[in-house]
Amino acid sequence: MPLPSLEQVLSAVPDGRSDPFAPVTAAVSASAQESSASDADQPQGLGLQVQGVLAVGGQRRALVTTSEGSGPVCIGARGRCPGESSGLLPVGWVVQTIDLRRGCLTVSVVGQTESPFCIA
Numbered sequence: 001m002p003l004p005s006l007e008q009v010l011s012a013v014p015d016g017r018s019d020p021f022a023p024v025t026a027a028v029s030a031s032a033q034e035s036s037a038s039d040a041d042q043p044q045g046l047g048l049q050v051q052g053v054l055a056v057g058g059q060r061r062a063l064v065t066t067s068e069g070s071g072p073v074c075i076g077a078r079g080r081c082p083g084e085s086s087g088l089l090p091v092g093w094v095v096q097t098i099d100l101r102r103g104c105l106t107v108s109v110v111g112q113t114e115s116p117f118c119i120a
Helices: 006-012 030-041
Strands: 049-056 059-066 069-074 093-099 104-109
Touching: 049 104, 059 093, 069 093
Parallel strands: none
Antiparallel strands: 049 059, 059 069, 093 104
């Protein structure tokens, strides 16, 4: 049986993604499996999920979904970004780092650093 041509393959797959922040259903890498395994150690009350990471004007932001809603978080107390009056995260939560390369953010809860939250 002959393999399909390049044109047949390309025409069978739509260009781009309808939602660039939707979870990827491709095979999970070893590092993603490790971060999923560490999810059991993370605070469950908030249900924090990282949807994407980006740099805006030199500032790192993560797009997250919590039980309280969705939106951007920045490094600092409650993940509050400049110009925002309230943070998306609960009192006592501090976003310590946002890793653009790995798609992860590290938070501390009441002074204790938690395992990184990464893009699912």
